[in-house]
Each structure stands twice: as structure tokens, then as C-alpha cells.
Amino acid sequence: MEEVFLSVFGIGIFETYDFLYGHCQSDDEFKHWIMHRMGKKAYLEAVEKFNSWCDRAVDKPDQDFLKVLDADQLKFWDKNGYLRIPGLVNEDDCNRVIGVITEMLGINLEQPSSWYGQHDLLQGIMLQLYQNEHIAKIRNSDSIRQVFTHLYQTNFIVANTEKLGYNPPETDYFHFRGSPLHWDIDFSDGIKYHIQGLVYLNDVPEDRGALSLIPGFQHEINSFLQMHDHPDQAIDVLRKQNRHIAIAGNKGDLILWLEALPHAATANRSKQPRFVQYISFTKL
Numbered sequence: 332m333e334e335v336f337l338s339v340f341g342i343g344i345f346e347t348y349d350f351l352y353g354h355c356q357s358d359d360e361f362k363h364w365i366m367h368r369m370g371k372k373a374y375l376e377a378v379e380k381f382n383s384w385c386d387r388a389v390d391k392p393d394q395d396f397l398k399v400l401d402a403d404q405l406k407f408w409d410k411n412g413y414l415r416i417p418g419l420v421n422e423d424d425c426n427r428v429i430g431v432i433t434e435m436l437g438i439n440l441e442q443p444s445s446w447y448g449q450h451d452l453l454q455g456i457m458l459q460l461y462q463n464e465h466i467a468k469i470r471n472s473d474s475i476r477q478v479f480t481h482l483y484q485t486n487f488i489v490a491n492t493e494k495l496g497y498n499p500p501e502t503d504y505f506h507f508r509g510s511p512l513h514w515d516i517d518f519s520d521g522i523k524y525h526i527q528g529l530v531y532l533n534d535v536p537e538d539r540g541a542l543s544l545i546p547g548f549q550h551e552i553n554s555f556l557q558m559h560d561h562p563d564q565a566i567d568v569l570r571k572q573n574r575h576i577a578i579a580g581n582k583g584d585l586i587l588w589l590e591a592l593p594h595a596a597t598a599n600r601s602k603q604p605r606f607v608q609y610i611s612f613t614k615l
Contacts, residue, residue, distance in 0.1 A: 334491065340492075341369060343459060343492045346461065397477050397480065412546065412549040413586070414586070414588075416584065419583060419584065420472065422582060424583075425469075428469060432606055440604075443500075446500070455508040456508055458495040458497050461494065469530060469608055469610070470492075471490060475530075478587070483612070487615040488612040489615060490610075491611045491613055493610055496607035509595060512594065513566060513593065514593060516590050518562050522553070526589060526590075528586060528588070530584070531584045531586065531607055533605065535581075539603065541579050542577070543576060543577045543594060543596070544594035544595075545574045545576075548592045
């Protein structure tokens with residue numbers, strides 16, 4: 332329910348929690364905060380859409396969906412639990428979102444000294460910026476949505492309001508600020524068929540902070556967890572086993588992976604920053 336609400340109203344989880352727990356005094360104040368971000372017309376449309384989803388959430392018919400992935404891609408997905416789809420986002424759209432990031436963070440790509448500033452919305456390598464027309468264009472791309480509908484096998488999905496990523500090169504005085512190998516799973520709720528994703532906004536060879544993951548781990552996660560007392564212990568063991576691989580890609584590539592795969596960004600040891608836009612959908 333929470334994921335659908337955030338997605339339909341186009342608000343990010345961190346900004347929402349910050350407002351609710353730090354500033355909000357009433358339901359009306361929360362409503363006006365959302366409306367200020369969306370505009371009144373979009374807000375009213377979102378209310379209707381969310382209420383409609385609630386009405387059919389228990390019993391909803393499926394629909395035909397486009398099958399955009401070929402047999403080799405589906406076989407690779409079933410075996411490895413991840414997929415790289417080249418060039419799904421065009422160069423101009425990637426560059427525009429890079430421009431949003433560099434403007435927000437005060438970055439001049441020709442001046443490396445400007446790459447390491449601080450910003451309230453930059454948490455580690457995650458930039459908590461959600462509402463922007465260029466970000467929304469990629470988030471709502473038909474070609475991206477069709478890939479997710481094929482893998483979820485339904486048209487009943489909604490784009491999540493995801494964040495951006497910025498990972499500058501390491502130096503003698505700046506070190507990688509991302510998380511180590513991890514899961515984004517609420518284990519109290521169980522492991523689901525949930526697909527995570529990102530778009531590389533610039534070329535990302537293996538040494539430019541590429542996404543890393545353990546291929547095929549969806550087939551062994553349940554048995555592996557049973558061998559350990561807690562998921563935290565299990566992931567610590569996996570970090571030491573060094574089984575993860577880096578997924579290099581080019582500008583505009585879409586990378587998808589199942590939530591069951593341990594994954595992480597990696598340290599950027601190249602000479603240019605890494606820019607990404609995170610992408611995911613919730614199955615209704």
C-alpha cells in the first residue's frame with residue numbers, strides 16, 4: 332500500500348518521511364504538501380487513480396502485455412536474475428538528467444575540484460531528488476515500462492518515485508561513500524519477485540563504480556539464509572566470499588536485477604564520475 336501511494340503521488344520515501352516526522356502537523360498539511368509538489372490538477376488525478384486502485388486491489392483482472400524480450404534474454408534472466416538491456420534511453424535524455432545532477436550539486440565536469448561538494452540531498456552516493464520533468468521522462472518511458480510489464484507479466488504496474496545516483500572518483504582524500512554488498516529486502520515480509528533497476532546515464536566501465544551483484548543467487552537465497560541465524564550474518568559471509576561481479580554498461584543501458592540478489596555500487600577508480608537514475612515498478 333505504501334509503495335503504491337508514493338508511486339501514484341510521485342513523492343520519494345525519504346522526503347516524505349522527513350516531512351511527516353519533522354514538519355507535518357495535520358492530514359490537511361500533508362495533503363497541501365503533496366499538492367504543492369504535483370500541482371492541484373495532477374494531485375486530483377492521482378487521488379482518483381489511487382482510489383481506483385484501492386477499489387480493485389483485491390480482485391483485478393490481468394491484461395495482455397507486450398512481450399518485448401527475446402528468448403535468450405528471458406533464459407538469461409531466469410538463470411542469473413539480472414539483465415542488461417543496451418541503449419534503452421537516448422543520449423539526450425541521459426544528458427539532461429546529468430545536467431539536473433550537476434546543477435543541483437554545483438558540479439563543473441571540466442573541473443574535478445568541483446566534484447566533491449556537499450549537499451543536504453546527497454546521502455552517500457544517493458541523491459534524493461525526485462520531482463523534475465527530465466527525471467520523470469525516463470521514469471515514465473514506454474520502452475522501460477514494457478520491459479517491466481514483460482518480466483512482471485502484467486500491465487498492472489506503477490512506476491516508483493526513485494532517486495538518482497552520483498559517485499565521483501576516489502582520491503587520496505575522498506573515499507567511496509556507498510553501501511557494501513546488501514539486500515533491499517524487508518525479511519519480516521518475506522522475499523518477493525521484486526525487480527530493481529537503474530539506468531546508466533554515462534558510460535560505466537567496471538572501474539567507474541559499476542553495479543555489482545551475485546548472479547543467480549535467487550536460486551539459493553532461501554537455503555543460504557537457513558544456514559545462518561540472521562540475514563545480517565548471511566550477508567556478512569557473502570561479502571567475505573567475494574562472489575559478486577561488476578556489471579559494466581554504456582550510456583542509456585537499463586540494468587535490472589531481482590531483489591534476492593546481493594548487490595552494491597562499487598568504488599569509482601576511473602577519472603570521471605558515475606551518474607545513474609534508479610528505476611523500479613510496483614506490481615499492483
